Amino acid sequence: MVEAAGSCLQPLWECLDGTGMIDVAKQKISSFLRLKSNWSDLDKARDSLQAIEMTVKAEVTRELDKLNICDPQVQVWLNRVEELQLDTIDEDYSQFMEYSCLCQCTMHAGRRACTGKRVVEALEEVNKLIDEGRGFKKFGFKPLPDIVEHLPQIETFGLESMLTQLHDLLEKSDSSVIGVWGQGGIGKTTLLHIFNNDLGRKAHDYQVVIFIEVSNSETLNTVDIQQTISERLNLPWNEAEAVEKRAKFLVKALARKRFVVLLDDMGAQRSLIKMQVLDAAAAWNLFLSKLSNEASAAVKSPNSNNVVRERAKVICKSCGGLPLALNIVGTAVAGLEEPDDWISAADAITVNMDSIDGVDEMFAQLKYSYDRLTPTQQKCFLYCALFPEYGSISKEQLVDYWLAEGFLLNDCENGYQIIRSLVSACLLQTSGSMSSKVKMHHVTRRLGIWLVNKTDQKFLVQAGMALDNAPSPQKWKGPTRISIMFNDIKELSFSPKCKNLTTLLVQNNPNLNKLSLGFFKFMPTLKVLDLSHTAITLLPECETLVALQHLNLSHTNITVLPERLWLLKELRHLDLSVTGALEDTLDNCSKLHKLRVLNLFRSHYGIHDVNDLNLDSLKALLFLGITIYSEDVLKKLNKTNPLAKPTHRLNLKYCREMHSMRISDLNHMEHLEELYIESCYDLTTLVSDAELTTSCLQFLTLSVLPSLENVIVEPMPHHFRYVRKLVIMKCPKLQNITWILRLEMLERLVVSHCDEVVQIVDSDENSGVQKSNGQDHPSEEQEDLHNEQDCDYQITSVSESSDGAARTDFLKLRSIVLTDLKKLKSICKPRDFPSLDTIRVEDCPNLRNIPLSSTHDFGKLKQVCGSFDWWEKLRWEDKKEAAQMESKYFIPI
Numbered sequence: 001m002v003e004a005a006g007s008c009l010q011p012l013w014e015c016l017d018g019t020g021m022i023d024v025a026k027q028k029i030s031s032f033l034r035l036k037s038n039w040s041d042l043d044k045a046r047d048s049l050q051a052i053e054m055t056v057k058a059e060v061t062r063e064l065d066k067l068n069i070c071d072p073q074v075q076v077w078l079n080r081v082e083e084l085q086l087d088t089i090d091e092d093y094s095q096f097m098e099y100s101c102l103c104q105c106t107m108h109a110g111r112r113a114c115t116g117k118r119v120v121e122a123l124e125e126v127n128k129l130i131d132e133g134r135g136f137k138k139f140g141f142k143p144l145p146d147i148v149e150h151l152p153q154i155e156t157f158g159l160e161s162m163l164t165q166l167h168d169l170l171e172k173s174d175s176s177v178i179g180v181w182g183q184g185g186i187g188k189t190t191l192l193h194i195f196n197n198d199l200g201r202k203a204h205d206y207q208v209v210i211f212i213e214v215s216n217s218e219t220l221n222t223v224d225i226q227q228t229i230s231e232r233l234n235l236p237w238n239e240a241e242a243v244e245k246r247a248k249f250l251v252k253a254l255a256r257k258r259f260v261v262l263l264d265d266m267g268a269q270r271s272l273i274k275m276q277v278l279d280a281a282a283a284w285n286l287f288l289s290k291l292s293n294e295a296s297a298a299v300k301s302p303n304s305n306n307v308v309r310e311r312a313k314v315i316c317k318s319c320g321g322l323p324l325a326l327n328i329v330g331t332a333v334a335g336l337e338e339p340d341d342w343i344s345a346a347d348a349i350t351v352n353m354d355s356i357d358g359v360d361e362m363f364a365q366l367k368y369s370y371d372r373l374t375p376t377q378q379k380c381f382l383y384c385a386l387f388p389e390y391g392s393i394s395k396e397q398l399v400d401y402w403l404a405e406g407f408l409l410n411d412c413e414n415g416y417q418i419i420r421s422l423v424s425a426c427l428l429q430t431s432g433s434m435s436s437k438v439k440m441h442h443v444t445r446r447l448g449i450w451l452v453n454k455t456d457q458k459f460l461v462q463a464g465m466a467l468d469n470a471p472s473p474q475k476w477k478g479p480t481r482i483s484i485m486f487n488d489i490k491e492l493s494f495s496p497k498c499k500n501l502t503t504l505l506v507q508n509n510p511n512l513n514k515l516s517l518g519f520f521k522f523m524p525t526l527k528v529l530d531l532s533h534t535a536i537t538l539l540p541e542c543e544t545l546v547a548l549q550h551l552n553l554s555h556t557n558i559t560v561l562p563e564r565l566w567l568l569k570e571l572r573h574l575d576l577s578v579t580g581a582l583e584d585t586l587d588n589c590s591k592l593h594k595l596r597v598l599n600l601f602r603s604h605y606g607i608h609d610v611n612d613l614n615l616d617s618l619k620a621l622l623f624l625g626i627t628i629y630s631e632d633v634l635k636k637l638n639k640t641n642p643l644a645k646p647t648h649r650l651n652l653k654y655c656r657e658m659h660s661m662r663i664s665d666l667n668h669m670e671h672l673e674e675l676y677i678e679s680c681y682d683l684t685t686l687v688s689d690a691e692l693t694t695s696c697l698q699f700l701t702l703s704v705l706p707s708l709e710n711v712i713v714e715p716m717p718h719h720f721r722y723v724r725k726l727v728i729m730k731c732p733k734l735q736n737i738t739w740i741l742r743l744e745m746l747e748r749l750v751v752s753h754c755d756e757v758v759q760i761v762d763s764d765e766n767s768g769v770q771k772s773n774g775q776d777h778p779s780e781e782q783e784d785l786h787n788e789q790d791c792d793y794q795i796t797s798v799s800e801s802s803d804g805a806a807r808t809d810f811l812k813l814r815s816i817v818l819t820d821l822k823k824l825k826s827i828c829k830p831r832d833f834p835s836l837d838t839i840r841v842e843d844c845p846n847l848r849n850i851p852l853s854s855t856h857d858f859g860k861l862k863q864v865c866g867s868f869d870w871w872e873k874l875r876w877e878d879k880k881e882a883a884q885m886e887s888k889y890f891i892p893i
Helices: 002-019 021-033 035-065 073-084 086-096 104-105 109-135 160-173 188-201 223-234 243-254 280-289 294-300 305-320 323-331 339-352 358-372 374-386 395-405 412-424 442-453 631-639 738-741 780-789 868-872 879-889
Strands: 179-181 210-211 259-264 271-276 429-431 432-441 458-462 480-482 503-505 526-531 550-552 573-575 597-599 622-629 646-651 660-662 674-677 684-689 699-703 712-713 725-729 748-752 813-820 838-842 863-865 890-892
Touching: 035 073, 035 109, 035 660, 073 109, 086 374, 179 188, 188 210, 188 259, 188 294, 210 223, 210 305, 280 323, 294 305, 305 323, 323 358, 339 358, 358 442, 374 395, 374 442, 395 412, 395 432, 395 526, 395 550, 395 573, 412 432, 442 458, 526 868, 622 631, 674 813, 712 738, 863 868, 863 879, 868 890, 879 890
Parallel strands: 179 271, 210 259, 458 480, 480 503, 503 526, 526 550, 550 573, 573 597, 597 622, 622 646, 646 674, 660 684, 674 699, 684 712, 699 725, 725 748, 748 813, 813 838, 838 863, 863 890
Antiparallel strands: 429 432
16 A cells, blocks of 8 residues: 555655755755754854955955955955854844753744754855855956056146146147247146146046156257156167167057157247246245245234235245246245344345346346355355256266365265255255256256356356357356266367366267367366266376366276376376276376275276286275276285275276185175176186175176186175176076075166076076086085085075075066077066066077966066067967067067
């Protein structure tokens, strides 16, 4: 009977099973009967989910710290985890479990079923979230680059209407050129800064906005403009490349984008917007914004007889609505509080405006800030007017000139303090991110020239004017300072009578190759002479330059110093660096006993014999750059402490029979900043061993070393620890340079014409940094070096610091340049390059990959430069990644 009944019910069972009702019933029964077990599983799953959530959030934080954004899928997952309401389930379960006996449970069967169902559903959701959380591989990505580079922007007054005009013309005008015209200091640069930033905030079809600051002089500095465009487009920059070739390259690069170029301080063919000076209300608000809180309170005091307010309005009105004048004068009087001070300031500015028309009126308004400087600060400010309108001015060069002129009394730090004071007074400006340079607003520069003409002294300034010929001899008679730098003058074939001349700046006339024999005959007061970066081969006899203190002949073709140069007894600064044709100094240097700076770094003239090293008489020497042709000379120099201490730059060249070199042998050169080793044909091993004294070495070049096989860099601390730039050229036997991983401060790496280099960093990094020539053991010579120091050079991992902690390699590396490396197959394994902005590869036919991947950080990368043929042969993880890299970073060369 039972079998018959089962047989009859079988079709019904199969029918119900097909509808899914049986499974639902099973689940409900299971959730009812297994409530306690299911809740226990939920509790364990919740712990797992919390652990995964912590890991995911940590990864997201890492991405945010690198200025990336969270992956949207990860964010949705985090939101779902946040929305889980497990606390209410815990509460229901706890209350239900209070009824623990069977009778009570049967009385609450409905409640048990409901709670059981919620527990099962929550368990399923938690398990699903666990699986999804464990599956995340990517937690963030880099945001798309901004259309513009945000420029410094200050609070503005009265520019709204002009800004609206500019936007309207850009959007509606058919013209491709929009000119913004107005007098110097009226706010054109400020307007363009705001407009540039606005283009980044509003919807436009432009892919890139380029802001360029150029000169409004008669000739444009084409190279500076090209460099600005190259940097903004993340393009490579080759200083030696011809202007015409670089221009063609830039045209091709720009043709790929829709762009806007904002040219600051450049005359336009059509001036569609004429900028006006500020109206009275805007000018007053701008002036007040410059005052200190105390001065502002004194001006705004409700006292009906407010002398301070009256005088402040006089001063403001005298600025004529010119923003630059309002900024500078407002800053100058910012701290005045007492009525007498305001009365004096107003009277001074009013007096300076008498009988002055046009542009002179503006300079008179600006002069008050100059008047508040000390006499020394005034001299230093006026000196800055000798430089071209465009570009930057080296702080070090300024201080050197000021020292020679006698402004600073041999106190360099005072010179840098004066520069900071001039910047604070708005008379100089910082030059972008370059802390070593400053610049002058062209209006402020003209103020300087105007001020010079109001004094007894006189400047002749024709710097950066693209002159083919020098000013006529007649114009040289009166000036105390002459600047004709950055021109194309070919010769100076006259003997000017310059009885009052103290500074003559002729540098950067690359085709200047002739000076008349009597050119210096009538310059008895000359203190500063700069002929660097010219093509002169001889310096005329200059014994008449009895007051000369600063002589710069670097980067010239000079072959020999004048016979009687030693008569220049006041000379304190002599720069002969990078003089590739200099054969002899005729023993002049050792007789210049007041020399503080002597720079023969990378000069063809060098010390060949220990008997030639006769510079001990230079007791005042603070800086020595020197070229040495013998290992014996090097040993003597290093042991001669008076000369070793001031050595900042050292060039070792043609040191025959020097087979090995330890950097520790240079320990007495405690200020050594740059080491350039070239053409030492027998050198096989270079050792950067344990640092015994503080190392200052920042620049290292290894060039034309045909026998060099081993460079050994010890663990920290070592002498290469502060190297920022490393250049390796024409070292055909050098195979392994994995030791660069020890250079934690490295910013720029250049490797060129090294025939045997297969990998920049050995793919088997655990083999240590000493592996060379494919061998796991050091050579016999290396063993000797190791034994002498009793050190173990076989390091287990180059990815560990000296204390064993994990570290990130190449934290500061910004540029990698690889040229003509025929056997190079790889750079290194993919890794983080947090500072890298440029990779340039030329003539490396076997390099098939670059160490960049989507799983590593290279967020500052701007460009990967190479040939199309090389790029097409690179291997990538997938085609999508290759396409993205090409569109974002590749620049063909």
